[in-house]
Amino acid sequence: MSVRLPGPERRESILKAARRLFSEKGYHGVSIDEIARKVDVSPAILYRHFKSKQMLYDAVLRAMSAQRESYVQTIINSGTSFEDVLTGMTQVYIKSISENPDLLRIELQSLLDKNPATSDFFKNRWKSFTDYIEFSLNERLPYDTPNREVTILTAALMFQGMLREALLQKYLQPEDRLVDVSLHELSHELVRMFLRSVGIEKSHLSRRGVING
């Protein structure tokens, strides 16, 4: 016998179970029947809340994007240097994933599923970082830098790759050799290495910035 729940609570419990299952098995790996079983309702009741699997999936994404990281607090509280802002944004992003690691799994699943709604959702999340890095480097990098445009794009890609890999290592492979390094330490070190690689040393950080070679 299933327990009778009021509508909004039932909807919430369906969303939660769906998020979990989609994150573990991907969009195509989960059926409506399986989600219904998980929350102990009949598929008919589930369909009363969500008309199709796609609509349920979209609702899961919408609920997650309502919790989109806000960088406003970071910008208000931190300095405005490239290093300060990038460090602050990284901390916010890490916090958001640590509170909801399902996001990371759904992101990976969505890369394989080729679901346009999901890929846009995750692309936009990373875009905050890549846009910020590209915009800032574009302002700072000398105009005669060889391969300037490619250098800027590659730097943004490198940062995204580093941060995503650190999160994967910490949340999806917790047995690994990085187990003694906290994500906080890891991210600080990654930001530092990144800055050095694009030619920004902490002591050189100024309004004009210094990037050479």
Add this chain to the structure above:
Amino acid sequence: MSDFDSELDATGLNCPLPILRAKKAISAMEAGQTLRIIATDPGSVKDFEAFCKQTGNELLSSGEEEGKFTFMIKKAA
């Protein structure tokens, strides 16, 4: 004469760039002066509301026309 003192074009920029640039622009202004910001990121509406609430600067107006968001912010005394 325009009804604002400085203007910031943040079109095409994603969060947190509009907020960051606004913070820099406001810090260079005198108390009581106004900044007009134009942005295209839909998230900027919520962001500027939060920004003003937390910094004490006054959000005089906020509007949207054809995908462009315009904000008027008065620097706090």
